[in-house]
Amino acid sequence: xxxxxxxxxxxxxxxxxxxxxxxxxxxxxxxxxxxxxxxxxxxxxxxxxxxxxxxxxxxxxxxxxxxxxxxxxxxxxxxxxxxxxxxxxxxxxxxxxxxxxxxxxxxxxxxxxxxxxxxxxxxxxxxxxxxxxxxxxxxxxxxxxxxxxxxxxxxxxxxxxxxxxxxxxxxxxxxxxxxxxxxxxxxxxxxxxxxxxxxxxxxxxxxxxxxxxxxxxxxxxxxxxxxxxxxxxxxxxxxxxxxxxxxxxxxxxxxxxxxxxxxxxxxxxxxxxxxxxxxxxxxxxxxxxxxxxxxxxxxxxxxxxxxxxxxxxxxxxxxxxxxxxxxxxxxxxxxxxxxxxxxxxxxxxxxxxxxxxxxxxxxxxxxxxxxxxxxxxxxxxxxxxxxxxxxxxxxxxxxxxxxxxxxxxx
Numbered sequence: 001x002x003x004x005x006x007x008x009x010x011x012x013x014x015x016x017x018x019x020x021x022x023x024x025x026x027x028x029x030x031x032x033x034x035x036x037x038x039x040x041x042x043x044x045x046x047x048x049x050x051x052x053x054x055x056x057x058x059x060x061x062x063x064x065x066x067x068x069x070x071x072x073x074x075x076x077x078x079x080x081x082x083x084x085x086x087x088x089x090x091x092x093x094x095x096x097x098x099x100x101x102x103x104x105x106x107x108x109x110x111x112x113x114x115x116x117x118x119x120x121x122x123x124x125x126x127x128x129x130x131x132x133x134x135x136x137x138x139x140x141x142x143x144x145x146x147x148x149x150x151x152x153x154x155x156x157x158x159x160x161x162x163x164x165x166x167x168x169x170x171x172x173x174x175x176x177x178x179x180x181x182x183x184x185x186x187x188x189x190x191x192x193x194x195x196x197x198x199x200x201x202x203x204x205x206x207x208x209x210x211x212x213x214x215x216x217x218x219x220x221x222x223x224x225x226x227x228x229x230x231x232x233x234x235x236x237x238x239x240x241x242x243x244x245x246x247x248x249x250x251x252x253x254x255x256x257x258x259x260x261x262x263x264x265x266x267x268x269x270x271x272x273x274x275x276x277x278x279x280x281x282x283x284x285x286x287x288x289x290x291x292x293x294x295x296x297x298x299x300x301x302x303x304x305x306x307x308x309x310x311x312x313x314x315x316x317x318x319x320x321x322x323x324x325x326x327x328x329x330x331x332x333x334x335x336x337x338x339x340x341x342x343x344x345x346x347x348x349x350x351x352x353x354x355x356x357x358x359x360x361x362x363x364x365x366x367x368x369x370x371x372x373x374x375x376x377x378x379x380x381x382x383x384x385x386x387x388x389x390x391x392x393x394x395x396x397x398x399x400x401x402x403x404x405x406x407x408x409x410x
Contacts (some may be wrong), residue, residue, distance in 0.1 A: 007367075008362070008363035008364075008366040008367045008370070009065065009359050009362065009363050009366075010292055010296060010358075010359060010362040010363075010366075012288070012292055013288075013289060013292040013293070013296075013355070013358065013359065013362070014355075014359065016285045016286075016288045016289050016292070017061075017289065017340060017352070017355050019285060020282070020285050020286075020339075020340035020341055021054055021057075021058075021340045021348075021352075023270075023282070023341060024050070024054075024266075024338075024340050024341035024342070025047065025050055025051055025054060026248065027262075027266055027269060027270050027273075027341060028046055028047060028050045028262050028266070028341075028342075028343045029044070029046070029047040029050075030248060030249045030251070030254070030269065030273060031251075031254050031261040031262035031266055031269040031343075032045075032046035032047070032261070032262035032343065033046075033047075033249075034254065034255055035261075035262075046262060046343055049343075049345070050343055050345075050348070053344075053345035053348045053349060054348060054352075056345075056349055057348045057349045057351070057352030057353065058352060060349055060352055060353040060356060061352040061353055061355050061356035061359070062356065063353075063356065064353050064354075064355075064356025064357045064359075064360060065356040065357075065359040065360050065363070066360070067357075067360060068360065068364070069304070069305055069308055069357055069360045069361050069364065070304065070305075072126050072129075072130060072308070072357070073130045073133075073134075073304065075126075076126050076127040076129075076130035076131070077127060077130075079123045079126055079127065080123045080124065080126070080127040080155070082119075082123070083116065083119050083120040083123035083124070083155070084120075084154070084155065084158065086106060086114075086116035086119060086120075087116045087117065087120060087155070087158040087159065088158065089106055089116070090103055090104065090105070090106050090116055090162060091103070091158075091161065091162075095107055097113055100335075102162050102163055102164060102335075103162055104116075104117060104162050104164055114345070114346045115344070115346035115347070117159050117162065117164055117167045118344075118346040118347050118349075118350045119346065119350060120155055120158075120159065120167075120171065121167070121170065121171060121174070121315055121350060122312075122315075122350050122353065122354055124152070124155050124171055124174070124175060124311075125174060125178070125308065125311035125312055125315060125354075126308070126311075126357075127151075128148075128151070128152070128175055128178050128179075128307070128311065129178065129304055129307035129308040129310075129311055130304060131151075132144075132178065132179070132182040132303075132307055133182075133302070133303045133304035133307055136182075136183070136303065139182055139183060139184060140183065140185075142185055142188050144184070145184075145188050145191065145192050148175075148179060148192065149192055149195065149196070152171065152172060152175040152176075152196075153199075155171060156168040156171045156172050159171060160203060164335065165200070165203055165204065165334070166322065166334030166335045166336045167335075167336065168200070168203075169200055169322075169334070170315065170318050170319055170322070170336065172196050172200065173314070173318050174311055174314045174315045174318060175311075176189075176192065176193055176196060177310060177311075177314045178307050178310055178311045178314070179192065181297070181306070181307060181310045182303070182307055204332075212227050213227055213332050213333055214332050215227070216228040216231065216332075217231060217329070217331070217332035217333070220232050220329075229259070230258075230259045230265070230333050231326075231329050231333065233253055233257050233258045233259065233265075233268070234258065234265060234268040234326070234327045234328075234329065235328075235329055236253060236257070237251070237253040237258060237265075237268035237269065237271055237272040237327070238268065238271050238272075238279075238327065238328070240252060240253065240272050241271045241272040241273065241274070241275045241276065241278075241279070242275050242276065243275050243276045243277060244275040244276075244277060245271070245272065245273050245274040245275030245276075245277070245278055246272060246273055246275075247273060248273050248274065249273065250273060251269055251272035251273040252272070253268065253269065253272050254269050254272070262342070262343045263337055263342050263343050263344060264323070264326075264333075264335055264336070264337060264342065265327065266337075266338055266341055266342045266343070267279070267282070267323055267324050267327045267338050267341070268327045270282065270341070271327065279324075282324075282341070283324065286316070286317065286320040286321075289313070289316060289317070290313055290316070290317040292362075293309055293310075293312065293313025293316070293317070293358060294309075294310070294313060296309045296313075296358060296361055296362040296365065297309035297310045297313065297361075299362070299365040299366070299369070300361050300362075300364070300365050301364050301365050301368045305361040305364060305365065306361075308357060308358070308361055309358055309361045309362070312354045312355070312357060312358045313358065315354065316339050316351065316354065316355075319336050319337070319338070319339050320338060320339055322334055322336045323336050323337060323338040323342070324338070339351040340352075
């Protein structure tokens with residue numbers, strides 16, 4: 001690889017992602033080894049699967065990092081259409097794979113399956129970013145709330161039918177943050193947010209397993225061996241881990257106590273084995289990813305790039321927060337996996353590819369700043385208004401095409 005091939009890329013973001021990926025592969029092996037041996041007579045099965053998906057995801061990230069993000073404007077609508085078709089195919093009995101009371105996987109061939117909801121997360125971000133960037137006039141006039149809610153509601157509604165309310169909440173939450181970042185009027189944003197919140201609360205309190213989970217979350221001891229079992233075992237994992245943990249591979253909760261130890265509950269296994277120090281390290285890494293993502297958004301060359309960065313950052317950050325909050329009993333059990341760490345090919349592939357897009361947005365912004373600065377310096381007439389603070393009482397206008405002042409330094 002040429003020395004200058006990494007110029008402009010956010011190496012701090014890349015370091016955090018690769019660290020989480022490596023840690024995730026170790027934790028998947030630790031959390032799944034016993035079950036893989038009992039069921040498949042191969043303790044390395046899930047380790048090898050996750051490693052293969054990790055390599056595939058890294059290839060996707062490398063490709064996405066090289067592709068100019070402006071090209072996604074052309075494929076945004078077809079990409080969302082494909083995601084919707086895949087979500088519909090999941091509902092076909094002959095194609096959808098049921099498990100855990102839901103049908104969330106689509107049979108591809110042989111043992112291979114994909115989770116369309118994971119691809120819908122990225123497709124929706126790509127589409128909403130391109131759509132909002134091309135509708136700035138309509139957005140300023142307050143004409144986009146209804147079509148925005150219809151688009152997001154259609155995708156989230158198909159995910160709810162699976163049923164997967166947790167992923168639907170992520171989809172809606174990320175889209176709402178992008179809508180706000182694009183410059184939507186506060187009253188319009190508040191109305192859209194209120195409608196979305198009412199819809200999600202209605203689904204959460206509807207009779208069925210969701211309301212039972214919610215009641216168990218409020219008081220897990222009312223059903224410690226049933227609906228409250230997951231919450232209590234996660235809390236036990238945190239308690240057993242203490243400050244320094246029981247040691248990598250030495251955790252106890254993964255042996256038949258903690259549900260889904262290498263997928264939804266892998267953060268609990270990590271806290272059990274690596275302790276408070278390891279758990280806080282993961283929080284720090286995700287926090288760094290969010291900060292770097294917002295930094296990329298603020299420095300993006302245009303609104304499209306900024307919205308892509310906001311959407312991808314919000315998606316990764318919100319998923320991580322929900323997963324870790326479930327383990328800490330701050331929110332009800334949702335089924336959301338931990339990006340880069342939980343076992344799952346679809347999630348890992350989409351997460352790493354998303355990071356590749358984010359890296360490209362950051363690189364485009366960095367190169368534009370570098371080239372613009374060099375050009376102005378060579379001509380000897382640098383525009384001082386771009387680098388000096390505004391005079392007292394004077395408000396400096398934002399750069400043309402940039403994201404709204406909500407993400408920019410004043």
